[in-house]
Amino acid sequence: MKAAVLRNARIAVEDVPEPQPQPGMMMVRPLACGICGSDLHARDHAPHLCGLLHRAGFRGFMDPARPVVMGHEFCCEVLEKAGDFRSGDRVVALPFLTGPTGVELLGYSNSFYGGFAERMLLQPEASFRVPDDVPTPVAALTEPLSVAVHAVAQAQPGPDDAFAVIGCGPVGLFVIARLRALGLAPILAIEPDPVRRAMAERMGADLAVAPGPEGAAWWNDLDLPLGLSDAMAIDPAVRRKSRAVLFECVGKPGMLMRIATDAPVGAVIVVIGTCMESDAIEPAFLIQKGLRLQFVFAYDAAEFADAFAMICADPDALAPMVTGQTRLSGVNDAFDTLIGGGAIKLMVTPSLSP
Numbered sequence: 001m002k003a004a005v006l007r008n009a010r011i012a013v014e015d016v017p018e019p020q021p022q023p024g025m026m027m028v029r030p031l032a033c034g035i036c037g038s039d040l041h042a043r044d045h046a047p048h049l050c051g052l053l054h055r056a057g058f059r060g061f062m063d064p065a066r067p068v069v070m071g072h073e074f075c076c077e078v079l080e081k082a083g084d085f086r087s088g089d090r091v092v093a094l095p096f097l098t099g100p101t102g103v104e105l106l107g108y109s110n111s112f113y114g115g116f117a118e119r120m121l122l123q124p125e126a127s128f129r130v131p132d133d134v135p136t137p138v139a140a141l142t143e144p145l146s147v148a149v150h151a152v153a154q155a156q157p158g159p160d161d162a163f164a165v166i167g168c169g170p171v172g173l174f175v176i177a178r179l180r181a182l183g184l185a186p187i188l189a190i191e192p193d194p195v196r197r198a199m200a201e202r203m204g205a206d207l208a209v210a211p212g213p214e215g216a217a218w219w220n221d222l223d224l225p226l227g228l229s230d231a232m233a234i235d236p237a238v239r240r241k242s243r244a245v246l247f248e249c250v251g252k253p254g255m256l257m258r259i260a261t262d263a264p265v266g267a268v269i270v271v272i273g274t275c276m277e278s279d280a281i282e283p284a285f286l287i288q289k290g291l292r293l294q295f296v297f298a299y300d301a302a303e304f305a306d307a308f309a310m311i312c313a314d315p316d317a318l319a320p321m322v323t324g325q326t327r328l329s330g331v332n333d334a335f336d337t338l339i340g341g342g343a344i345k346l347m348v349t350p351s352l353s354p
Helices: 037-055 142-155 170-181 194-203 214-221 228-232 255-261 283-289 301-313 328-339
Strands: 002-007 010-015 026-034 073-078 090-093 096-099 102-105 120-122 127-129 161-166 187-190 207-209 243-248 268-271 292-295 322-326 345-348
Touching: 002 037, 002 328, 010 328, 037 328, 073 120, 073 142, 142 170, 142 243, 142 268, 142 301, 161 170, 161 214, 170 187, 170 194, 170 301, 187 194, 187 214, 194 207, 207 214, 243 255, 255 268, 255 283, 322 328, 328 345
Parallel strands: 161 187, 161 243, 187 207, 243 268, 268 292, 322 345
Antiparallel strands: 002 010, 026 073, 026 120, 026 345, 073 090, 090 127, 096 102
8 A cells, every 4th residue: 555654854655564453453544634733843853853752751652763654633434343433434533552662653653654644543442433514624633623622721711811822823723713612712813924814813813913012902901911010000800801821832942931021910821832942931030920831732532532522513613724635645745835834734635645
């Protein structure tokens, strides 16, 4: 069969052996698989990313010296009856299998194929049947939406909070959609790209602006000033909102201090963007403003189920996020397109191979 294989910082279609199911696994055919921002970094900086995950103690992450079939945001067709699933069912699943080193992450495993392949293996107990009214590309958004579900939950938001999302790539847009689905508002989106600002408003942001002074005016209007003196002058009993929650979805050096400078006093900064370099912060500044940094990663099984339920409840809501698709032979070019900012979420469709 064919798969798009990462080898030496390039992805190309190759003939690979058929996956061999082990007890407790089911054979599926990937129908659509999204390209993640982590995939982009893995292609171009695999040793760096792998070294970081290995230092963090994740033994099931790939060895960059060996080939890997990527893709962890998938919707698949079941090929053989397994568990409660019948041949022909569409499923989404948590991208994990138990392999030689324990739990392995599909898409970043040397032992199991990810979704950029004509066939792969899943665990039935980690899979969910996709209803007929949910389009396949929208179902494939379950995994990245789960990241946003987790990030929002970690912030412990409430009706007295106001929100800002800094960076409106897919993760930031999913955070906006999740906040809106939970009825949480108001939501400010900060993004330099006008196309992504428009998408942020489509996903539910009350206001989408380019980086600049408008953010300060937004917080002041909500009685959440940026400066200590102004904050102390406001009677807490008459504040329109009591706390600011900011989601950092950029992941570049300098962003944490920039956001801390522009954050209201007492704010929570939820860090989702993955900065792969060392970054300096000034702790005394954050202390004086009473800021809290909350770093978040991935999700658990319950949050994946919540993300899937959110998609099934309103399949049309996230559909605009899917801005294109490609065959297996176009995966490497699709990576370049995303790095250049020419799309939001691209889907790989292995059935259209090569």
